[in-house]
Amino acid sequence: MGVRSRWSKPGGTRRGPVGIAAAALVLALTAGCGAGPNSVDAASGSYKDAVSRTNKELTDVYRQIKGLDPAARKKKLIELAGREGGDITWYTAAADDDTTPLIKEFKKETGLTVKVYRASSATVLAKSLEEKKAGRVRGDILNYSGLDPTIGAHQGIYAPLHTIYADRMVKGTVHTNWIADQLYPFVVAWNTDKVKPSQVPSTLKDVLTRFGDGQLAFESTDSNWLFGVVQELKREGMTEKAAIDLVADAARKGVPVTGHTLISELLSSGQFSAAAMTYHYRSARQHQDGAPVAWEPQPQPVITTVSGTAISATTQRPAAALLFLEFQLTGEQKYWETAGRTTTNTDYSGGISQTKYHLDLIDDETLYKNLSKWDKLYADMMQSSGRPPRE
Template sequence: MRTRLMCATGAFSLLLVAGCGAGAADGGSIGTTAVVSSRAQRVYDRIQALPPAKQRAMAVQLADEEGSLEVYTSLTDDVADAVTKAFQKQFPHVRISMFRGNSETILQRILQESQARRLGADAVESDFLEMSSLDSQRALAQYTGPGQARVAASSRFPDWTADRFNVFLPAWNTDLVKTADVPRSWEALADPAYKGEITLEPTDSDWYENVTHYWLTHGKSQAQVDVLWKHIVANSHVTKGHTTIMALLGAGQTPLDSMNYTYITEQARLKGAPVAYRLPDGTNPLPAFPRPNGVGMLRGAAHPAAAWLFYDWMLDEGQKILVGLHLTPSTEVPGDTSLRGIHLAPFDVKGLTDTSTDWDKKYDEQLRGVTSAKGGG
């Protein structure tokens, strides 16, 4: 995580030094310190100069004239498809296209297109780390529309806003793990009773950092934390991919995931898999960490009105689409039960964006020598 952010930031910093000319919409690069797309900024300013109640109507009018919208997103295929269809149905004159990839791919693609002076994206929806990187490099334009009022202050960042959360909690196979044996704390994963029973995901360094930070800020010493991780890793196997480890869990090939995103567990449960992240009474006593994923509009957008419209829509109607797919929205949405019975702990955004610690490397070192999970290859 820290390594990929530093590499991306370095590449973008070189671009900032070398950048010249107009913004991407005018044939130049995005994110330069002195020069961005003046056309795009004029459109953003024109919309946001209006009273909040009139901004959406102006954005729709201008977006209809633009006719297109390109979004880069790390949403999974099913969610991206649902968002695309709902947005297209509501705004039929704006042809929306989504490029979907993992968050690292999204960031690298924006950087590469910027260097080639051919920015393809108008808006971006991705993981907090990549959004923070784009924000720090001044690649994103400021949104001050009505959607901001719907989101808690802790979910608003300088030039992007959280539109959903991936919530971290263990998941278990209800046929293989009795209710009495479900872990009631993160520390419980270190219990020798779970020897060989736990599946770890090798890219979950953000989970590793948050659990570590939680323990250190709740009375544990570094030595105690180190011992806990040593025992957790000793109890575990490793398999890559959260959907893969959920498939293994649902098939009964593994009994317990150390952590999975609650929406993945819930989607599997609703499809009939014997999996859960809540106890039978509907609660989970562990502190759950909600990782923010956010939406932003690019300063060099070729279709800035459409980018603004998408940003605003994702904080309004788009929230209902997310809830319908059992994701956790960043706003209050009627019918949302994703956090019912869950105890949230603050997600340590600061710790994960601090360049002094490479949490990818630290987590990799923890997992050194751990074998692949049963059935996981």
């Protein structure tokens, strides 16, 4: 079935909770306005000058590789990156277990070293926006997830992106100046010791109505999931109010849990019967490892968010940055495939089957415009149960 994209327009979207993304944006913009020793008002022109220099240098890189086939393009980029000198700095929310093999393989292929700054997506975004206020984002490649790539696009921290791999990507994952390198399908999962086959939900409405008090867990900050579910229920004929009320009723009886790793662990240990949203690769791995966790048959469509990557608007190593970004669209995709992650390059088929399952990409452009509304709605829902979030 593949991915159904509902982006309202190209240009901008993160893996983590939207509420934290919004907080990170406010924090970064507020902190950047302070008078710290390294603070430089972007209006002074320092950031604009850095962007102008990068654009000029990147344009020259694009000129030198224009028309080359993939092998020749890669060879030329390695040559140009070598002339730039220095290491590549990668800002990412990817886990250490993922970044270590990826940068090792990249160095093997290119001879170039990648230094990693790794934290939650919201933290990485906040760091990037603070650095923008100080005159230059120091990361060469910026990798966020969920809504954060959209925020980055709107905050003007990405360089123009032209890649020969764009036509190989899943529909809806290529944007004006960033591209999704991984899909994160939200799947409902259940504990097989607690949920009989006859109780397994077959629709999104089933997920929200089939479980009693204390039986269904919700990741406590996933307001992007709420937005995606409400949009789908509206397409099925419900009014927005009715859809929100349906989720609110389920949340009132539910168990809030902070963190996707924790919600999967608690589900496996039988702390509740089902989880309304888990990352597919976690639940699939638990099932494969013999834990009492299942996620199939999965209600469709599958609400899906992304991990997005871009070249920094102020990188001083444009050839190296482009080379690493295109590695993320090829060599990294091979790694995601073997790791059970859902790939965005259609030459690979990792993770959830995009022919069997209908993945519905969250319309993050629309979400971005109404972020405070959906954050507040979801926060109120999570508080309505009277249960403090499991952390």
